[in-house]
Amino acid sequence: MQVPASFEYERAESVPHALELLERYGEDARLVAGGHSLIPMMKLRLAQPDALIDINGLAELSHLGVDGDTLVIGALVRHAALLADEVVGTYFPIFHEAERVIADPVVRNRGTVGGSLCQADPSEDLSAAFAAVRAEAVILGPGGSRTVPIREFHVGPYETVVEPGEILTELRVPIRPGAGSAYEKVERRVGDWPVAAAGAYLRLDGGVIAEAGIGLTAVGAEHFTAPDAEAYLIGKAAEEAVLREAARIAAESCEPQADQRGPVDYKRHLAGELTYRALSRAAERSGS
Amino acid sequence: MSTPMGFGRMHRKEDARFIRGRGSYVDDVNLPGMLYGAILRSPHAHARIVSIDTSAALAHPKVKAVITGETLAGLNLAWMPTLSADTQAVLATDKVRFQGQEVAFVVAEDRYSARDALELIDVEYEALDAVIDARKSLDEGAPIIRDDQEGRADNKIFDWGAGDKDATDAVFAQAEVTVAQDMLYPRVHPAPLETCGAVADFDKVTGKLTVWCPTQAPHAHRTLYALVAGLPEHKIRVISPDIGGGFGGKVGIYPGYVCAIVGSIVTGKPVKWMEDRSENLMSTAFARDYHMRGEVAATRDGRIQAIRVKVLADHGAFNGTAQPTKFPAGFFHVFTGSYDLRAAHCEVTGVYTNKAPGGVAYACSFRITEAVYLVERMIDVLADELGVDAAELRMKNLLRSEQFPYTSPTGWEYDSGDYQKTLQLAMDMAGYDALRREQAEKRERGELMGIGISFFTEAVGAGPRKHMDILGLGMADGAELRVHPTGKAVLRVSCQSQGQGHETTFAQIVGAELGISPDDVEVVHGDTDQTPFGLGTYGSRSTPVSGAATAMVARKVRERARQVAAAMLEASPEDLEWTVDEAGGSWTVAGTGAGKSIQEIALAAHSNLELPEGVEGHLDATCVYNPPNLTYPFGAYICVVDVDPGTGQVKVRRFIAVDDCGVRINPMIVEGQVHGGLADGVGMALMQLMAFDEDGNHLGASFMDYLLPTAMECPSWELGETVTPSPHHPIGAKGVGESATVGSPPAVVNAVLDALRPYGVRHADMPLTPAAVWRAIKGDPIRTDMAIT
Amino acid sequence: MRVSVTVNGQNYVREIEPRLLLVHFLRDELGLTGTHWGCDTSNCGVCVVQLDGVPVKSCTVLAVMADGHEVTTVEGLEKDGELDPVQQGFVQCHGLQCGFCTPGMLMTARWLLDRNPDPDEGEIREAISGQLCRCTGYENIVRSIRWAAEKEASV
Numbered sequence A: 001m002q003v004p005a006s007f008e009y010e011r012a013e014s015v016p017h018a019l020e021l022l023e024r025y026g027e028d029a030r031l032v033a034g035g036h037s038l039i040p041m042m043k044l045r046l047a048q049p050d051a052l053i054d055i056n057g058l059a060e061l062s063h064l065g066v067d068g069d070t071l072v073i074g075a076l077v078r079h080a081a082l083l084a085d086e087v088v089g090t091y092f093p094i095f096h097e098a099e100r101v102i103a104d105p106v107v108r109n110r111g112t113v114g115g116s117l118c119q120a121d122p123s124e125d126l127s128a129a130f131a132a133v134r135a136e137a138v139i140l141g142p143g144g145s146r147t148v149p150i151r152e153f154h155v156g157p158y159e160t161v162v163e164p165g166e167i168l169t170e171l172r173v174p175i176r177p178g179a180g181s182a183y184e185k186v187e188r189r190v191g192d193w194p195v196a197a198a199g200a201y202l203r204l205d206g207g208v209i210a211e212a213g214i215g216l217t218a219v220g221a222e223h224f225t226a227p228d229a230e231a232y233l234i235g236k237a238a239e240e241a242v243l244r245e246a247a248r249i250a251a252e253s254c255e256p257q258a259d260q261r262g263p264v265d266y267k268r269h270l271a272g273e274l275t276y277r278a279l280s281r282a283a284e285r286s287g288s
Numbered sequence B: 001m002s003t004p005m006g007f008g009r010m011h012r013k014e015d016a017r018f019i020r021g022r023g024s025y026v027d028d029v030n031l032p033g034m035l036y037g038a039i040l041r042s043p044h045a046h047a048r049i050v051s052i053d054t055s056a057a058l059a060h061p062k063v064k065a066v067i068t069g070e071t072l073a074g075l076n077l078a079w080m081p082t083l084s085a086d087t088q089a090v091l092a093t094d095k096v097r098f099q100g101q102e103v104a105f106v107v108a109e110d111r112y113s114a115r116d117a118l119e120l121i122d123v124e125y126e127a128l129d130a131v132i133d134a135r136k137s138l139d140e141g142a143p144i145i146r147d148d149q150e151g152r153a154d155n156k157i158f159d160w161g162a163g164d165k166d167a168t169d170a171v172f173a174q175a176e177v178t179v180a181q182d183m184l185y186p187r188v189h190p191a192p193l194e195t196c197g198a199v200a201d202f203d204k205v206t207g208k209l210t211v212w213c214p215t216q217a218p219h220a221h222r223t224l225y226a227l228v229a230g231l232p233e234h235k236i237r238v239i240s241p242d243i244g245g246g247f248g249g250k251v252g253i254y255p256g257y258v259c260a261i262v263g264s265i266v267t268g269k270p271v272k273w274m275e276d277r278s279e280n281l282m283s284t285a286f287a288r289d290y291h292m293r294g295e296v297a298a299t300r301d302g303r304i305q306a307i308r309v310k311v312l313a314d315h316g317a318f319n320g321t322a323q324p325t326k327f328p329a330g331f332f333h334v335f336t337g338s339y340d341l342r343a344a345h346c347e348v349t350g351v352y353t354n355k356a357p358g359g360v361a362y363a364c365s366f367r368i369t370e371a372v373y374l375v376e377r378m379i380d381v382l383a384d385e386l387g388v389d390a391a392e393l394r395m396k397n398l399l400r401s402e403q404f405p406y407t408s409p410t411g412w413e414y415d416s417g418d419y420q421k422t423l424q425l426a427m428d429m430a431g432y433d434a435l436r437r438e439q440a441e442k443r444e445r446g447e448l449m450g451i452g453i454s455f456f457t458e459a460v461g462a463g464p465r466k467h468m469d470i471l472g473l474g475m476a477d478g479a480e481l482r483v484h485p486t487g488k489a490v491l492r493v494s495c496q497s498q499g500q501g502h503e504t505t506f507a508q509i510v511g512a513e514l515g516i517s518p519d520d521v522e523v524v525h526g527d528t529d530q531t532p533f534g535l536g537t538y539g540s541r542s543t544p545v546s547g548a549a550t551a552m553v554a555r556k557v558r559e560r561a562r563q564v565a566a567a568m569l570e571a572s573p574e575d576l577e578w579t580v581d582e583a584g585g586s587w588t589v590a591g592t593g594a595g596k597s598i599q600e601i602a603l604a605a606h607s608n609l610e611l612p613e614g615v616e617g618h619l620d621a622t623c624v625y626n627p628p629n630l631t632y633p634f635g636a637y638i639c640v641v642d643v644d645p646g647t648g649q650v651k652v653r654r655f656i657a658v659d660d661c662g663v664r665i666n667p668m669i670v671e672g673q674v675h676g677g678l679a680d681g682v683g684m685a686l687m688q689l690m691a692f693d694e695d696g697n698h699l700g701a702s703f704m705d706y707l708l709p710t711a712m713e714c715p716s717w718e719l720g721e722t723v724t725p726s727p728h729h730p731i732g733a734k735g736v737g738e739s740a741t742v743g744s745p746p747a748v749v750n751a752v753l754d755a756l757r758p759y760g761v762r763h764a765d766m767p768l769t770p771a772a773v774w775r776a777i778k779g780d781p782i783r784t785d786m787a788i789t
Numbered sequence C: 001m002r003v004s005v006t007v008n009g010q011n012y013v014r015e016i017e018p019r020l021l022l023v024h025f026l027r028d029e030l031g032l033t034g035t036h037w038g039c040d041t042s043n044c045g046v047c048v049v050q051l052d053g054v055p056v057k058s059c060t061v062l063a064v065m066a067d068g069h070e071v072t073t074v075e076g077l078e079k080d081g082e083l084d085p086v087q088q089g090f091v092q093c094h095g096l097q098c099g100f101c102t103p104g105m106l107m108t109a110r111w112l113l114d115r116n117p118d119p120d121e122g123e124i125r126e127a128i129s130g131q132l133c134r135c136t137g138y139e140n141i142v143r144s145i146r147w148a149a150e151k152e153a154s155v
Helices: A015-028 A038-043 A079-084 A086-091 A093-100 A113-119 A125-132 A227-233 A240-252 A264-285 B055-059 B069-074 B111-118 B165-173 B218-229 B255-267 B277-283 B368-386 B390-397 B419-430 B432-444 B502-514 B542-569 B598-605 B667-686 B739-755 B770-777 C022-029 C085-092 C102-115 C121-127 C139-153
Strands: A008-011 A029-032 A051-054 A064-067 A070-074 A136-141 A144-149 A154-156 A167-174 A179-187 A194-205 A208-217 B035-041 B047-053 B063-068 B079-081 B087-089 B102-108 B122-127 B156-163 B177-185 B197-203 B208-212 B236-239 B271-274 B290-298 B304-314 B343-351 B448-457 B477-483 B489-493 B521-524 B576-581 B584-589 B595-597 B619-625 B634-643 B650-660 B718-721 C002-007 C010-015 C048-051 C054-057 C070-072
Touching: A008 A015, A015 A029, A015 A051, A015 A136, A015 A167, A029 A038, A064 A086, A070 A086, A070 A113, A079 A093, A079 A113, A086 A093, A093 A125, A093 A179, A093 A194, A113 A125, A113 A167, A125 A179, A125 A194, A125 A208, A179 A264, A194 A264, A208 A227, A208 A240, A208 A264, A227 A240, A240 A264, A264 B770, B035 B111, B035 B255, B035 B277, B047 B102, B055 B063, B063 B069, B063 B111, B063 B255, B079 B218, B102 B111, B102 B255, B156 B165, B165 B290, B165 B304, B165 B343, B177 B368, B197 B255, B208 B218, B208 B255, B218 B236, B218 B255, B255 B271, B290 B368, B304 B368, B368 B390, B368 B448, B368 B739, B390 B419, B390 B448, B419 B432, B419 B448, B419 B634, B419 B650, B419 B718, B432 B448, B448 B739, B477 B542, B477 B598, B489 B502, B489 B542, B502 B521, B502 B542, B542 B576, B542 B584, B542 B595, B542 B598, B542 B619, B584 B598, B595 B598, B598 B619, B634 B739, B650 B667, B650 B739, B667 B718, B667 B739, B667 C139, C010 C022, C022 C048, C048 C102, C054 C102, C085 C102, C085 C139, C102 C121, C102 C139, C121 C139
Parallel strands: A008 A051, A029 A051, B035 B271, B208 B236, B304 B343, B489 B521, B650 B718, C002 C070
Antiparallel strands: A064 A070, A070 A167, A136 A144, A136 A167, A179 A194, A194 A208, B035 B102, B047 B122, B063 B102, B079 B087, B156 B343, B177 B290, B197 B208, B197 B271, B290 B304, B448 B634, B477 B489, B477 B619, B576 B584, B584 B595, B634 B650, C002 C010, C048 C054, C048 C070
16 A cells, blocks of 8 residues: 655644644645545655644634625535535535535545645536635635635646645635525546536526626636636526526636546536536526 | 255355454464565556666665565566466566566565655666557557567467358358447456455475465465476465455466565565555556457348457557466357357457556456457347347347257357346346337437347356366366364365355355255365365356365265265165255165264264275365366346436446356355446446556556446346256356356446437447547547547 | 554554554554555545544544544444444345455444434445445445344334
8 A cells, every 4th residue: 555755743733833833844844634635645655745734623624604694614624514514505505516526425524625625626626616606715824814715716736825834714605695506517436526517606686697606627717617608697587598608608718638537529518518507507596 | 044054045154254354364464573565666668677776775774675677587586477378577677568567676674664665766767669559569660569589570479269260251241231340348457455465474494485365366376486486386385365356356476476475585584565556457467458340240130140250459568368278368259149150250369568467357257258248239239230129139049948058159068048038037127118118208308218238158167177277287176075073064175265255155065965054164265285276266167166076075975974874874875865854964774764964974984983895984075176168157137227418427227137157056145246247347338447648658547547336336236047057067056256247348338329329329439438428429439448638 | 653542442552653544553553454455545445444433534544643532443343242233234135245345334334324324225325435345236235234224223
């Protein structure tokens, strides 16, 4: 069995302590929570951090609940907890549908929301889901906390705006009454990364679309979203032809890469098909 | 569930340890002072080794030895024979010939340090052009892979054929209808959940080498170690402990095993080496990789007359297939399947490529997977051409029960069968007509549903020895049975379970023959110092060969018991008859109530009872069983799928499997084996794949990329059975371990292609991933053995 | 570094390297070889143990992360000489063949039944979907877990 190279290990006792440890160890330290992205990479020696700072004990990052008109998800919330939460399911079925197809139940017991976002895998399901609902990421550093729109959070494959010395602490998602959302994924097998996946978020007002969010993953969509398609939807009725056209625009905006999950034309096709399906179900779920 | 006296459902004796975590697999073996090995592997598919610098690794404080090809060459161990009488590098000396090939072996105090030290070995390579696409392997100017072989000018390993070419061509020349189809059975890997590994312990004082290793063929390993390493065979003990799945991947000897042995000899300590998953997928035995072209000749009214096949067989960089010597393409020439034909012919060309060696593994019954896939796909292609129902076409052409024993156009003698009955049962269970009506209605609505059928005939249980050997070792199996004075028995067999439940079923065979409870029979296997010689467990041969040996040795013991009983009863042995009732077995004087139970006889056999001249005391026997023929299990499978035309996703809705494996010793275990093979079929048909890019990089080298089916992709299997005993097997049993793996892939593929019929798609290669299905619909199929670009 | 881990109710204190994986801690340090490993990428699930009552893949958890926590392995299922109903179920329904995936399956099955005493076939299949079995085609594993659920409901 593959085993990691040596590293120093520190257990953070609090968020300030974690910041202090990050500062002490510098750029070659990595935070570890669920570890389900990082530890396999360390075993394969694709990652060799000098130090791991374990934040699993930080209960203050595990909060999950509604704060006014905002759903707040602590970075250390496990996938399983997000999936099990009824309030999340009521307001944001997109999260439940995405979580149900992320890895498997045992991995979801351990893996965290923040870890998935910070890993910034270009095929990450949650990146698309959070992009669709226009979440905000709260990042804490030595100088205090800052809030970044999730659509500005990822700067490239495996890269985020979280600087060395900073910690992603929570995700904030605005709750808007009457909105509907859905997530659609094609995978080669249960538990696999997506061939392509799309999340949709729609709020109707007076029979027309007042707000639209589209999240796309694994298809080379910039910032995991499709702004032109979103813009197209605004002010239109959520009818099949409109949703199809938006899906077409979304697919056009993608730059998928061929790999063993599929060729470019297929992935682009899926981007459209899944966007359409997600939009349709989001529309059904949104009260007008 | 109570324990039957012989055959029938009973819980497995081996379960008690496994459910408690008390199994003993090779990585559970820990010896005092044991060291750990790790292998450095080639990142290149084809490269010349310029230099290897091990000094930094040797300087690591916990490293005890670093072994390279040069070290081994000094011991004349750098190359070893393969099971196909080729040679394979243990550690590369001249070139590396596939990505993942073994280059150096580190021995260290612990497994983490051994792994660390690999990073400290510096190998300079000079990259060479690689042969990755088998279809280009024989091109003019293709790089020569095996330049270690004197005089070699190309990459061809063999040309081989079977059947009557002229007769076949003559039928084709006059045929009313012919169809042809190219198809690939892609490279797959058996991927048992336990990887390969070994613990080698060489005792310098006694000269005894003990090797713990999860081998399906411990006796063959011992003999080969003796031949390879030149160690005296009586000083080699191979112990195959509990095995975490084999499926054919644990038949051969891998370089890591030899390295562990050399490591132990060099360091004087026990050495453990365990493969990681990537090593397993990249370097140990793959299966299939057959590029096939099938042709069928038939009459307009759907009578199949002849089949001919051309195969390009990708064997990787060393010809390491494990199959009977006479048959370089294994049993592929059973490709005429279950049908009544006038003529058949196949030509197989084996080639080297810059990929891992192997070819026969993964529950394939020596390439019958490929054969059954070919013929069952071709039947559907013909049905499509003729516009007839695929079940009807099969029913019309299946061999009839009165034709058995049947000699096939390629020379096989099928022992017994009642094929129509089996297919009809499967169709009845499936509700075939109703399914077709549902499909028609769905097609009207643009929904895609498919019904796929496969009818397979297997040929399992190799030998007979005069036709079948591996590296000269005839495929016959020994068995030894000893009944202790109190009537409890110990059976020793040469085959080795990897989950098949031999400790239970073989005890049931003894129980049935001797009229004792299987609970009173201990089965010893897997330790060459404690068991008789035999060729091992693969090719579904345990029950056909070792199971037969077990029945025969028990009958010998029973005959001895008759002699002893006669002495006890002061009767003539001829006047005794064998009876088994609820209390057990006994020899009884015919027509009287007088008799002796097997337990009484056992005690007497060890007592001071005076025995007639020529009758030995005690109650034991040995037997070597040389099977007179293979056994021919068969079955009819029906798969129902739904396909999403918008995404290409396939959902297996139902799978009906009717197997006929002759007499079932323990139906529970038979059904379990069928379940597992059906899941394999779904995996191969829909997701399992080892593709390579042009440089020879392995694109399926972890379980993230080499996908195995989970509980979510598998339907609840619907099983049925018919029983047509083998006429030549002592208990009428046939092998079943591989039936479902052999039979199920074409059923799934046929179902998917049946669903795609509205698009005019006649064929698409496995695995039918969503992308492959979608591309097939678009008329632009994906080539699944190469990187998708 | 020094860790203190409670495994199957017994406390163990060991000096270990931070990089030691929990599966190796259990197998090599404590000799609890019932927990297996089968891949490097947390896909196969033969290494599943319970960490504070929740199944995790022990090949992807550092042993130091279990410091101060409770681990339950297959060796801890049997209580006072009585097999756990999930263990009984696997025997009754032939839920294992080679036995390699069995410990992990048992640990997840136990967790499932603790949370959902009456799971249907689909719920069982989903619960074990991160764990591979190469022998059984899952059919009899599903039946085994159902058997255990029914057994527990009957007492």
